[in-house]
Amino acid sequence: MLKKCLSLMVLALVLTAIGVSQAGEKVFIGMAIHSTDNEYWNQEAEGGKLFASTLPPGSAETQVLTCDGDDEKQLNGIKAFIASHGQNSIIYVDPSNAPNTAAIAEICEDAKVYWTSVWHLAEGLNPKNYQYYVMHQSVDGVKQGYDIAVKMFKLFKTPGKGKIVGLQGQLGNDSAVERYAGLQQALKEYPDVEFLDLQVCDWNPQRALNTTETWLAKYTDLDGIWSANDDMALGAIQALKAKGLNGKIKVVGVDGVSAAIDAIDAGDMVCTVANNGFLQGGYGAAYAYYAWAGKITPSKLPDRQRAFYTEGYLVEKANLAKYRQEFMNSVPTYDFTNLEFPVVRPILIKD
Amino acid sequence: MANSASLPGRGDLTIAEEFAQKIADERRHNQLMQMVPGIILASFAVLASLFVGGFFTVTNAINILNQISIPLILATGITNVIIIGGIDLSIEGVMGFCASIVTLLVLNKKNSMDLGVLGMALTVAAGTFIGFVTGVLHVKMRIPSFMVSFGMGSVITGFGIMSYGGKPATVEYALFPAISQGSILGIPYLSFMALGIFLVGCFIQKYTAFARAIYAIGDNEGVLRSTGVNVDWVKIKAFAWCACCASLAGLFGAIRLNRGEVIIGQGNLFTTITALVVGGASLAGGKGGMLESLVGVVIVVIIQNCMILLGINPYIQEAVKGVIIILAVALSVTRGKKDFVK
Numbered sequence: 062m063l064k065k066c067l068s069l070m071v072l073a074l075v076l077t078a079i080g081v082s083q084a085g086e087k088v089f090i091g092m093a094i095h096s097t098d099n100e101y102w103n104q105e106a107e108g109g110k111l112f113a114s115t116l117p118p119g120s121a122e123t124q125v126l127t128c129d130g131d132d133e134k135q136l137n138g139i140k141a142f143i144a145s146h147g148q149n150s151i152i153y154v155d156p157s158n159a160p161n162t163a164a165i166a167e168i169c170e171d172a173k174v175y176w177t178s179v180w181h182l183a184e185g186l187n188p189k190n191y192q193y194y195v196m197h198q199s200v201d202g203v204k205q206g207y208d209i210a211v212k213m214f215k216l217f218k219t220p221g222k223g224k225i226v227g228l229q230g231q232l233g234n235d236s237a238v239e240r241y242a243g244l245q246q247a248l249k250e251y252p253d254v255e256f257l258d259l260q261v262c263d264w265n266p267q268r269a270l271n272t273t274e275t276w277l278a279k280y281t282d283l284d285g286i287w288s289a290n291d292d293m294a295l296g297a298i299q300a301l302k303a304k305g306l307n308g309k310i311k312v313v314g315v316d317g318v319s320a321a322i323d324a325i326d327a328g329d330m331v332c333t334v335a336n337n338g339f340l341q342g343g344y345g346a347a348y349a350y351y352a353w354a355g356k357i358t359p360s361k362l363p364d365r366q367r368a369f370y371t372e373g374y375l376v377e378k379a380n381l382a383k384y385r386q387e388f389m390n391s392v393p394t395y396d397f398t399n400l401e402f403p404v405v406r407p408i409l410i411k412d
Numbered sequence: 413m414a415n416s417a418s419l420p421g422r423g424d425l426t427i428a429e430e431f432a433q434k435i436a437d438e439r440r441h442n443q444l445m446q447m448v449p450g451i452i453l454a455s456f457a458v459l460a461s462l463f464v465g466g467f468f469t470v471t472n473a474i475n476i477l478n479q480i481s482i483p484l485i486l487a488t489g490i491t492n493v494i495i496i497g498g499i500d501l502s503i504e505g506v507m508g509f510c511a512s513i514v515t516l517l518v519l520n521k522k523n524s525m526d527l528g529v530l531g532m533a534l535t536v537a538a539g540t541f542i543g544f545v546t547g548v549l550h551v552k553m554r555i556p557s558f559m560v561s562f563g564m565g566s567v568i569t570g571f572g573i574m575s576y577g578g579k580p581a582t583v584e585y586a587l588f589p590a591i592s593q594g595s596i597l598g599i600p601y602l603s604f605m606a607l608g609i610f611l612v613g614c615f616i617q618k619y620t621a622f623a624r625a626i627y628a629i630g631d632n633e634g635v636l637r638s639t640g641v642n643v644d645w646v647k648i649k650a651f652a653w654c655a656c657c658a659s660l661a662g663l664f665g666a667i668r669l670n671r672g673e674v675i676i677g678q679g680n681l682f683t684t685i686t687a688l689v690v691g692g693a694s695l696a697g698g699k700g701g702m703l704e705s706l707v708g709v710v711i712v713v714i715i716q717n718c719m720i721l722l723g724i725n726p727y728i729q730e731a732v733k734g735v736i737i738i739l740a741v742a743l744s745v746t747r748g749k750k751d752f753v754k
Contacts, residue, residue: 096573098674103578232727261726266669267482267676274475275720279466292675299669303593303600320582320671323521 086120088353089146090346093126093139093154100318101338102155105179108342109153112350112397121350132161139165143172151349152176153342159183159235162197169193175352175359177345181235187410188359188367195348195359198341199408201370202236205334206243206289208375209313212332213285214251216311222253223284226276228297230264230289240289240315257283264289266296273300285311291321291333298329317376319389325381332377335384339393340371340403347397357400365407372405448743449692449707456714466721474598479713481606482661486684487691487705488613489657492650494688496629497697498557500651501681502546503658505565508677509572510539510662515581515672518588522581529587536659542568543655547648561651572674580673588667602664609660614702616653626650630698686733687712690740712736 092109094102106125113121126142128135135157143150152174156162159181166186169176170193178188178197188194217223227244230237241259248256257280262268273286277300288294294314301307307329314321317335324330348366351357359367376384387393396402425433461468486503493500516523517531525531546564550557594601617623625646628636637643658677665676691708693700715736719729 097578098573100579229726232730258720258723259726260720261729263679265675265678266671266673267665268679270668271475271479271716272720274478275472275717278469278472278475279721292673295671296669299592302589319579323582 087149088116088121088350089142089150090121090123090350091126091139091142091150091152092123092342092346093128093135093142093152095155095157096127096129097125101316101336104336104338105153105155105342105345106338107392108339108344109346111339111392111395112343112346115397116350123346128157130157132157132164135161136164136168139168143168143174148173149353150174151346151353153345153349154178156181162186166191166194175349177349179341179345182368182410189364189410192359193352195352195357196345196362196366197368197408198345198371198403199369200336200341200373201405202239203243203246204370205315205373206240206287207247208243208373209315209332209334210244210247210287211251212375212377213287213311213313214247214254216331217254217284221251224255224257224280224282225285225287226257226280226283227259228269228272228286228288228293229259229261230293232261237289244287262293262296264292266292266299269293269296270300273297274303277301277304277306283310285313288312288314290314291316291318294330294333295320295324298324302329315373317374317384317388322376322381322385322389325376325378328378332375335374335376335388337371337374337388337393339388340395343395343397344371344400344403348400351400365404366400368408368410369404370406370408371403446692446704449690449704449711452690453707453711453714456711456718460714460718464718464721467718470598472717472721474595474600476710476713476717477603478600479717480709481600481602482664482680483683483687483709483713484606484706485609485657485661485664486680487687487709488610488702489654490684491613491688491693491700491702491705492617492623492626493557493654494693494695495626495697495700496647496650497633498550498647498650499685499695500543500546500561500654500658501558502542502561502565502568503654503661503684504677504679504681505568505572505674506539506542506655506658506677507662507665507680508674509542509568509575510535510659511666511669511676512572512575512580512662512672512674513538514663514666515583516575518583518585520581520583520585522576522579526585528585532663535663536656539659539662540652540656543652543658544648546655547651550651551644551647557651569674569677576673580671582671583666588670592667592670602667606664609657610702610706613657617702622646622649627698682733682737683712683716684709686737686740689737695741 090109090113092106094105097103110123113123126138128138139152154165154176156178160183162178162181163183163186170191173193175193175195177195180199182197188197214221229241248254260272262272286297288297291314294312297312298307301310312330314333317333321330321333325332352359374384466472490500490503514532514535517525517527517534519526542564546561549555549560591601625636625641629643629646633643662677666672669676687708688700688705690711691704693704
């Protein structure tokens with residue numbers, strides 16, 4: 062009887078082991094994003110799923126890990142994900158804050174889990190110094206802030222001459238700081254554009270609306286409103302609409318949310334830059350996957366593929382239809398085997 | 413006794429007279445202190461008109477009326493909760509949630525719903541129900557109001573986000589822009605509506621037993637309980653009314669922006685509580701009222717308005733708001749002569 066029991070237990074163990082090794086072929090893609098409260102973050106998650114769909118059916122599973130901007134929650138989510146899937150995990154991380162990437166790098170290195178990051182990088186951190194930190198990508202915020210400003214300046218009654226105000230995002234936030242630096246760069250190149258005021262509205266459309274209302278009482282000859290994101294730009298547009306000034310005072314933003322695309326269509330907004338979360342999430346997952354599958358070795362990748370800027374998509378009236386067709390009515394398709402495709406230019410990291 | 417009898421000017425008074433005089437003094441002092449927020453408001457208005465360019469204009473006056481709308485509605489609701497000595501930290505969540513779902517219930521670009529005014533009514537009903545639940549949890553499970561409302565706010569924010577799944581709906585219901593852009597004598601419809609809701613709040617405060625019970629709870633809950641008044645029910649009603657107002661504020665937010673997302677609620681709690689405290693309400697309960705809240709809201713909105721008009725450095729603006737709330741609380745503590753601080 063005892064022998065029978067023992068042999069059954071051994072059989073069970075063997076079967077479990079076989080099961081585990083079969084499951085071992087399956088990769089678990091963790092998409093660590095802020096939350097699902099925003100179109101862009103959803104695009105990142107969708108990008109991961111898009112990549113997974115290019116793999117053989119049943120060989121990959123995508124899981125979304127949200128952190129609501131909380132560092133501790135993000136770390137715990139990643140730890141729990143690794144604990145349940147071990148070395149079959151690969152992770153795409155949109156860090157809650159820059160310093161968090163350093164902690165994540167250590168966790169993944171210890172657990173031997175391949176991962177990639179986007180946007181924020183802790184000071185002194187460089188994927189090149191790690192075996193499992195495959196790559197870091199970002200969108201050039203300075204370029205975004207610059208591009209939208211220049212587009213706006215050119216549309217003034219006298220092109221390149223006018224008065225503008227700025228709606229800024231959260232103080233100290235990387236994206237807000239970079240985009241504003243882009244605006245300042247554009248202002249230097251266009252000395253005839255007068256920058257009257259900058260107000261912080263914390264990415265909040267309601268605050269942007271109130272601020273714009275107050276501005277309209279103070280400045281009667283505004284030509285444009287530069288906004289660090291689309292949500293605030295949309296708030297500003299509502300204030301302009303109430304005064305019948307929409308379209309007359311030019312508004313620009315960043316992010317490419319669908320309401321902003323509609324506003325461009327209606328002529329209320331000049332342009333926005335879509336961050337293309339599909340591309341970021343998709344290639345972020347792809348780089349980690351190919352490292353996990355042994356098809357690439359991170360240490361042998363060229364430097365430009367370990368840290369690079371991706372292209373934002375500047376949407377204006379002229380290319381609106383094309384953008385809608387590619388990104389909104391359908392999900393864009395990418396050749397994820399071409400790892401050079403998303404690289405616009407390398408990020409120079411100071412060691 | 414000999415000492416008190418020898419006090420200058422009080423030598424000829426009997427104990428009863430002395431007591432009466434003391435009460436009269438205190439009343440006079442209280443009356444004077446009650447006028448302080450009004451005096452502050454008047455001085456602010458005068459100073460701003462003199463020194464802040466663009467303040468004393470019709471356009472800006474209309475702006476201020478416009479910007480008062482949402483904090484005033486929120487203040488109308490939360491005043492009762494503050495008077496009973498509680499707090500409702502869920503107003504931002506309720507506001508954001510209602511702003512989100514109303515845009516999904518009226519004609520919009522995201523789904524095929526088109527309930528119109530019914531959708532708006534359902535939203536307010538849902539918001540009020542949330543307040544009812546907060547109240548029930550607070551009184552029946554005896555969870556402190558700040559904790560239960562904080563949790564509730566978080567839960568409801570989550571539901572709000574889930575409702576639109578990260579892609580906020582843009583409204584196509586013609587009534588929304590008609591309300592947000594419509595005006596009588598240049599004053600927006602929304603300002604009139606906010607004033608209407610405020611007047612309902614005033615009516616409740618002046619003419620209902622509910623309001624009298626609210627003050628009695630804030631003063632001494634035990635005494636009121638011993639008289640047989642259903643204190644729990646009064647508290648639940650206070651939370652439900654507060655959430656009802658927050659839902660209306662959410663509705664206003666969605667109407668003004670023509671789209672709905674939870675972020676609409678963010679930042680309103682701080683403004684509203686600051687306004688109440690500046691207006692003279694005590695966070696310990698028992699003090700405050702509609703008129704005080706109105707004065708507080710106007711003061712806070714004028715300060716925000718002036719900071720933008722003056723082009724004050726954004727880094728300093730946040731600090732200024734913090735200083736104002738601390739000053740106001742410091743003043744209200746002196747006024748209340750509290751024996752102890754928790």
